[in-house]
Amino acid sequence: MKTRIIHAFAGTMILASILLTIYVSQNWLWLTGFVGVNLLQSSITNWCLLDTILVKMGVSNEGNSCGV
Numbered sequence: 001m002k003t004r005i006i007h008a009f010a011g012t013m014i015l016a017s018i019l020l021t022i023y024v025s026q027n028w029l030w031l032t033g034f035v036g037v038n039l040l041q042s043s044i045t046n047w048c049l050l051d052t053i054l055v056k057m058g059v060s061n062e063g064n065s066c067g068v
């Protein structure tokens with residue numbers, strides 16, 4: 001469950017920043033870049049701030065990620 005929340009949050013942030021870039025200002029591309037860098041960093045270090053926050057909120061990692 002935790003992995004699905006993290007993926008959904010990252011996807012939502014990317015889509016929201018693209019829409020904000022189109023309709024508000026090109027400066028919202030910085031948010032897209034930040035999310036991308038965060039995803040890259042978490043793939044290298046195996047640490048994600050949102051994962052830590054979800055653990056403290058009591059969200060378990062039941063279920064499988066990506067149908068595996």
